Structures are given as structure tokens and as C-alpha cells.
Amino acid sequence: MPKAVRFERYGDVDVLEVVDVPRPVPGPGHVVVRVRAAGINPGEAAIRRGLLHDRWPATFPSGQGSDLAGVVDEVADGVSDVAVGDEVIGFTHDRASQAELVVVDADHLVPRPPGVPWEVAGALFVVGATAHAATEAVAPGPDDTLVVAGAAGGVGTIAVQLARLAGATVLGLASPPHHDWLRDHGTVPVDYSDGVEQRILDASGGRVDAFIDTFGGGYVDLAISLGVVPERIDTIVDWAAAGRYGVKTDGNMVGARAEVLAELAGLIEAGGLEVPIAGTYPLADVREAYRELERRHTLGKVVLIP
Numbered sequence: 384m385p386k387a388v389r390f391e392r393y394g395d396v397d398v399l400e401v402v403d404v405p406r407p408v409p410g411p412g413h414v415v416v417r418v419r420a421a422g423i424n425p426g427e428a429a430i431r432r433g434l435l436h437d438r439w440p441a442t443f444p445s446g447q448g449s450d451l452a453g454v455v456d457e458v459a460d461g462v463s464d465v466a467v468g469d470e471v472i473g474f475t476h477d478r479a480s481q482a483e484l485v486v487v488d489a490d491h492l493v494p495r496p497p498g499v500p501w502e503v504a505g506a507l508f509v510v511g512a513t514a515h516a517a518t519e520a521v522a523p524g525p526d527d528t529l530v531v532a533g534a535a536g537g538v539g540t541i542a543v544q545l546a547r548l549a550g551a552t553v554l555g556l557a558s559p560p561h562h563d564w565l566r567d568h569g570t571v572p573v574d575y576s577d578g579v580e581q582r583i584l585d586a587s588g589g590r591v592d593a594f595i596d597t598f599g600g601g602y603v604d605l606a607i608s609l610g611v612v613p614e615r616i617d618t619i620v621d622w623a624a625a626g627r628y629g630v631k632t633d634g635n636m637v638g639a640r641a642e643v644l645a646e647l648a649g650l651i652e653a654g655g656l657e658v659p660i661a662g663t664y665p666l667a668d669v670r671e672a673y674r675e676l677e678r679r680h681t682l683g684k685v686v687l688i689p
């Protein structure tokens with residue numbers, strides 16, 4: 384029987400189990416993908432802990448995971464442009480990708496370009512779609528200086544590169560161990576410890592035009608204090624601040640389209656975008672993978688390899 388991640392109740396990483404499950408059966412328009420890589424994300428940890436119960440409750444036993452890349456293993460009726468054996472990148476909204484086999488809507492798959500490594504392909508959807516939407520929301524251009532808070536994270540590492548491709552000057556807030564990576568990707572690193580506002584002003588010459596907050600905890604207030612207008616601030620975390628100031632909240636739901644995934648995969652294939660991989664773990668080590676993620680100091684992505 385194929386293996387899949389399951390949890391039976393809300394709790395710490397210890398509620399996560401890898402169990403034998405029946406082979407999933409695809410309905411019309413769907414395929415079964417044999418998963419080669421599945422990225423993990425902080426939102427999944429928040430759901431597992433029950434912190435999002437009012438907004439996105441779990442039903443038990445719950446599976447986990449949206450991100451996936453793998454090889455098509457079975458095709459149901461009504462699927463014409465995907466075939467058994469195809470190498471694909473995709474997503475599911477069914478909390479199901481952290482598994483050996485997953486059922487996916489054929490419209491939620493794009494081909495894996497040969498130059499995109501499996502662990503990168505499998506980590507691309509949540510952070511890529513989110514960074515794409517957040518960057519489009521603040522529309523950075525060649526005359527702009529953009530600040531990205533959480534610049535070393537899964538979303539932040541992609542957002543800084545997309546903004547650079549759009550020609551903006553980009554300041555990335557990160558801890559010193561991640562400054563070299565940011566510098567190597569055209570971004571001015573700024574330490575977020577005490578005194579961050581003055582460091583941003585010094586690094587930007589006193590003018591900040593746009594701000595993406597991927598971390599929360601006061602960065603929207605900081606953006607307002609820096610004089611950024613609300614329509615050029617996007618937070619993917621701080622709904623309370625968004626309500627206070629009327630800033631944007633474009634994130635995964637806005638960017639969750641196969642065309643976006645294909646565009647990002649094409650950029651990676653062409654050498655214009657890098658998704659740093661902080662670590663890979665076998666499916667059996669799912670608890671250890673989330674322990675690393677939940678320390679919140681990874682550069683880029685943590686990925687499960689079933």
C-alpha cells in the first residue's frame with residue numbers, strides 16, 4: 384500500500400504519522416501522480432496546530448500538503464493533455480501531496496522542464512504563486528525601491544528575484560547568515576534587529592516606494608512609518624494590520640494558477656530564478672522536516688522526498 388502523511392488531532396509535530404493508505408482513485412479529469420518531491424510550508428504547521436481552526440478547519444484523519452512534483456502514474460477519463468509517464472509540477476487543494484501517490488486535477492499540472500531539479504519542482508507551488516501575487520500587487524519597476532521582509536524565506540527569496548527582474552532596487556530584511564545569498568541575487572541585505580528602520584532609510588537613500596511583508600509582527604506598521612502608500616504594501620500574514628491600514632493581502636489564492644507555475648518553472652529553466660533548498664527529508668522523517676521549518680530560520684525551502 385502507498386504511504387501518506389496523516390494526523391488524527393491538532394498538536395505539535397509529534398501528531399504527524401506516515402501510514403499505509405489505499406491507492407487513491409482519480410475521478411474524471413484527474414490523474415494519479417507518483418510524488419518525487421513535496422515542499423512543506425508554515426501554513427500547514429499552523430493548520431496542524433489548530434491555530435487556523437476558525438478559518439480553515441481540519442477534518443480527521445487529515446492529510447497534508449499542496450506542493451508536488453512527480454511522474455503521472457494513472458490517467459482517468461476526460462484527461463487528454465497529460466499521459467502516464469509525464470514528469471509534472473503541480474498542486475492540490477486537498478491537503479494530500481505529502482504522500483507516495485496523490486490524485487491531482489489535470490488542470491493543476493504543468494510539465495517539469497528538464498533543468499528544474501525534483502526538489503525545486505516539488506517546492507515551487509505555494510511559495511512561487513504567493514511571491515508572484517505579492518510582487519504583482521506592489522508592481523515594482525525600475526524607478527522603485529522595494530523592501531521585502533522575510534527575504535530569506537520561501538516566499539521572500541522568490542519575491543526579491545521577481546522584483547529584481549522587474550528592474551526595482553530591492554532591500555531584503557534577513558539575519559546576517561543570509562546576507563551573502565541576498566547580495567548574490569542582486570538584493571541589498573538589511574539586518575532586521577533593533578534599528579531596522581534607520582538601516583532601511585540609510586540603504587534606500589531615504590525613499591521606499593513599495594513593501595512586501597512575508598513575516599508579520601509589525602512590518603506593515605514599519606512600511607507605513609517609512610511613508611509607503613497602502614496600495615503599494617502587500618502582507619501575506621498580518622490581516623489585522625491590513626484591516627487597520629487598508630494595505631493589500633494578495634497571496635497564494637491570487638497566484639494559484641497553472642500558468643503562473645509554468646512561468647516560474649520556465650524562469651528557473653532559463654537560469655533567471657533560483658529556489659534555494661534548505662534541506663530535504665525522506666517522507667518518514669516528516670516530523671524532523673517540520674521541526675526545521677518551524678524554527679523559522681531556513682534559507683528557502685524544506686522538501687519531503689517520498
Ligand SMILES: NC(=O)c1ccc[n+]([C@@H]2O[C@H](COP(=O)([O-])OP(=O)(O)OC[C@H]3O[C@@H](n4cnc5c(N)ncnc54)[C@H](OP(=O)(O)O)[C@@H]3O)[C@@H](O)[C@H]2O)c1
Nearest residue numbers: 425426513533535536537538557558619634635679680681
Ligand atoms: N497568504 C498567503 O497566501 C500565504 C502563502 C504562503 C505563505 N504565507 C505565510 O507567509 C509566511 C512566510 O512563508 P514562508 O514560506 O516564506 O516562510 P519561511 O520560509 O518559513 O520563512 C522563514 C524566514 O523567516 C525569516 N525571519 C525569521 N524571523 C524574522 C524576522 N523577525 N524578521 C524578518 N524575517 C524573519 C527567516 O530569515 P532569517 O533566517 O534570516 O532570520 C527565514 O528565512 C508564513 O507565515 C506563511 O504561513 C502566506
